[in-house]
Amino acid sequence: MMNRRIFLKNGSLALVSLGFAPAFFTRAARASQARRKVLVTVFQRGAVDGLNMIVPFGEKAYYQARPSIAIPQPGGPGGAVDLDGFFGLHPRMASLEPFFKRGELAIVHATGSNDPTRSHFDAQDYMESGTPGRKSTRDGWLNRYLHAREHEEASAFRAVSLTQQLPRALQGRSPALAIDQLGRFGLRAGDRGDMMQSSFESQYAAAADELLKPTGKEAFDAVKQLQAIDLTQYAPRNGAVYPNSPYGQALKQIAQLIKADMGLEVAFAETGNWDHHANEGPQIANRLDDFANGIAAFAQDMGDGMADVMVLTMSEFGRTVSENGNRGTDHGHGNAMLALGGSVKGGKVYGAWPGLEREQRYQGRDLAITTDFRDVFSEVLRSHMGAKDISGVFPGYSATKTLGIIGS
């Protein structure tokens, strides 16, 4: 009956009750031993047009296929920001250029899921469950990672999604929190909130149920931890300005959690409205502005702290190489991911480039996939997070290659 989680929780409870180190000591001790790595995942829901985000301006076929929505070559008005003479950033993502030049930002292009689905729903589901083609997987790949590396010092804030609901990627056996606003986390008990909080706390400390009891302790510890930091007085460092969008504010709160040393290991944020079937140009420009500025502000705000932090972006699939009749793009296949952080060997666009000529495309219409998204995820978990055995994270799959996007 007793599962691993309860065992661990009870184990750590036992340590505390025997007079061993209280939480803040173990936290300090841990900091001095191995520095905790953090993975911040960003999901662009709705399938961003990766070819207008990371522009293959060196491809003639790109311009042929997109007479009215292609991003011009670097140098001209509205031109791409040159990265390596072949690929460029959408001009509204210029805020990320310095990170690429400094070798902190890497791109993986022509990546995605080998499943042919062009359904947003299924593709997002597969990317989050980490099991393309298999619908009945109940837990997410990030949760399976957390479960594989469960440890006694895990904080209640070990895995946090800055969303109203826990995303598929974080659902599963390992505890993970969905908090849309840090300031709203906790009990809302009115005038005598303190009294009610301590009453509930003692109720759950005395609970007979083997799950409710440790979970109650976890919950009240977490509330107290968060109460100890002043959330309202947060001032981003290094002049960082976060976008006012929910996504920008989510990244800001992730930075707050990391800096407050709350034990965060995996964070999740999302950004929507990428499904540009019509009049893509002006819309994607605004969305990419928000997207890039959020990441840039986060990295700037974290400063040296980025040494242990990595931001990884993803979107369920790419879009058609050719524009459609409405100056938009339809659902496609391969896409691009961004990886930014101290451990990243940046300044490079990774992944074999399949080309955009008709015969080079997937089913004659989409960017082909040369890197399975699980290869990227696996590498991040191994090389950045330091996981040794991730066989349970992507069941039935073993990475086919290592791109080398993470260096020492």
Next chain:
Amino acid sequence: MTNCPRVFGRAVAAVAIVAIVLGAPGVDAQNAPSGVPETADAATAAHVLNRLGYGPAPGDIARVQKMSVAAYIEQQLHPDRIQDPALEARLDAYPTITLSTAEIARDYYGPADALRRQAQQAQANRPDRPAAAAGAAGQTMAGGQTMAGGQTMAGDPAMAGAPPQRPQQSPELQAARRKEQQILQDLMQARLVRAVMSERQLEEVLVDFWFNHFNVFSGKGQVRVYLTEYERDVIRPNVLGNFRDMLGAVAESPAMLFYLDNFQSVDPKAAQKQADQQLARMQQAQARARARGRGRGQAVPPNSQQAQQQAQRIQQARNRGLNENYGRELMELHTLGVDAGYTQDDVVAVARAFTGWTIDRPRDGGSFQFNAAMHDNDPKVVLGQTIDAGGKMDGERVLDLLATHPATAKFIATKLVRHFVADEPPAALVERVADVFMNTKGDLREVTRAVITSPEFFSAEARRAKVKTPLEFVVSAVRASGANLNNPQPLVAALRALGMPLYGAQPPTGWGDTAEDWVSTGALLNRLNFALQLSRGQLRGVRLNVRQLAPDTSQSSQDALVQKLLLGNASTTTRETMAKAESPQQLIALALGSPEFQKR
């Protein structure tokens, strides 16, 4: 909620009916050991009310004791014999739950879809951009799925498929959107009204159980159009009927055909043939147009973007083929259960048997259709049996085979016992229930009866052994406190915050049914906040009669509350915290938020 004289009359009638029923020869009922006590103490009555329904409402325990547990169980197993005019009247507030799918598609989703297409066209043709050819609506997905705003991930409508033009919505579109939202709103609110008010509590619990067993997700494309009929016509009428009937109804339901993609599953050979014919027709048409329109500039040039796109669409259709999703989940989740010994070859064979089970015009809310042109008519071997009936009968034979398979009996028995008895289902009970399933050919009334009359069900270990799901927690709190449910909307929102949005389970597995699935740090705090909100009158439309529940904070009020809300089960600590309460509201919150109230 509970009208005592009315209930009383019914109870007497029910007892009379029971006598008749018990007189009839029951299938296997005589052989199975019964754990139903002849006279029930309050705790046993409470246990029955907690498991057969969403917990006791004021007066329920005495009522069950009076009519006897056996009579109550019998009454609940025959919901058709229960009159519930109060509920019927209440459900009138949700007019869309009785509409046909055609009406829902035409009057509720149609207008918003049309306006969205218009808005998209307008945007595509904005004068500040070069004129574009008028093409198909942009939001259409490759598989015929529409992305009309309903494609939400993780329950957040701002994500994923939110139409990009949302910021400039016209008043007409806003009104149309409100109208389309009414469908899901009505469904969710009606579900909660029923759970709280219905006298047919077991039926409500079973609707929830079987919907979850055959889960579909409201956020996946057209599923939302079919959801109303799915629950009303596919699930609800069958929960105490025959399993094969429900399985067949689900297999033919557009909701499931869409959710698990079977509507697009085509015999690859047939798809190629069809596409080749279309391509030939298109080329002929182009040739004719060239001949006709030479010099007049009217013909569609064969290399034009339009022509290329058409060719591309046909090419895509040519690549269509078998979709294994339904075939796999049919065995893994609906019938045999995972690890029941079927192979990938079986999955493919089942998928082939269901090719052509599709939807007529899925974008317009069309109904089930068997399309022989899409069907793979070759013989298939499923679980060692040759299926060679041909046409739609191929699928029917597969359903027959799966519905009567011993692995299915065991799988369904396990899930029912887990739900009604304990997270770790007692093996002996699972075996007996599976036997009843086999012997009655899937008579779900007998199967359910075997579970809820078993000695295991009434055993001491089973009492308060289950952690309530968020739905059970929220509904039981409203019932136990006797709150007046004028507007269930705050409960809909609460379930979202508690991680169990109605019709919002994404994977085909549905929600989990064990404590581990529902006990987590964030969810626990949200439960406490719900208790606080309810007790403080902060859920607009859910009115609590605080004075009646706890006139003051005195010892006698505390004792009464422990009886009413916690059925007498309060730890010393819980009582101590209640003794410190400074207001009746705090007293109620401390009871509803307590660890004791989280269990059933």
